Amino acid sequence: MDGLRRDAARNRARILDAARDLAAQDVPLALNAVARAADVGVGTVYRHFATADELEETLVWEQLDALAEILRHAEPAQLEHVLTAHFTLLVEDAVFERVTARARPVLDRTATTRTALVGRLANLLERARTQGAVRADVDAAGVLLLMCGLAHAVRSAEVAADSVPARALLRVVLDGLRAP
Structure with a gap:
């Protein structure tokens, strides 16, 4: 951890590990619960994360970075792959879904990354639109x-992202994006 003492870096890692474990069990990430799970004082958690929103955003930075990497190299023919990867992340990770759906990120890094992701998606859509593959009346936002709404519906129905019903619904959305 840049700029953190060794013990502080160790505590931060314990907090993040405990938060990941709780999130995997669908336990809400209340900072008191995270402190208990990490076996640190609640004050220690608050020194690293002022709010649960900050903790949630930090937990999904790796997923955001992975999505950025996919988008960085994506060609218009890979739009389906990009959207399927995003959909899968949304369905499989409730914290990622919450952070993605959040109107305004609380951390600058999250806001910057999200803005860059939307810009890359917009660029990819425009290139696909130029090739006649994507309808003109739908933008990146x-x-x-669509992806967030579909993922939320699939998650709420407790259907796996790779299940036949989820893939059929995703296919409807992807087909709907095609140029007429």
Whole structure:
């Protein structure tokens, strides 16, 4: 951890590990619960994360970075792959879904990354649109709304992202994005 003492870096790692474990069990990430799970004082958690929102955003930075890497090299023919990867992350990770759906990120890094991701998606959509593969009346923000809405519905129905019903619904959305 940049700029952290060794013990502080160790505590931060314990907090993040405990938060990941709780999130995997669908336990809400209340900072008191995270402190208990990490076996640190609640004050220690608050020194690293002022709010649960900050903790949640920090937990999904790796997923955001992975999505950025996919988008960085994506060609228009890979749009389906990009959207499927995003959909899968949204369905499989409730914290990622919450952070993605959040109107305004609380951490600068999250805001910057998210803005860059939307920009890359917009660029990819424009290149696909130029090739006649994507309809002209849907922008990146609209596509993200569709993915978030679909993922939320699938998650709420407790259906796996790779299940036949989830893939059929995703196919409807992907087919709907195609140019007429």
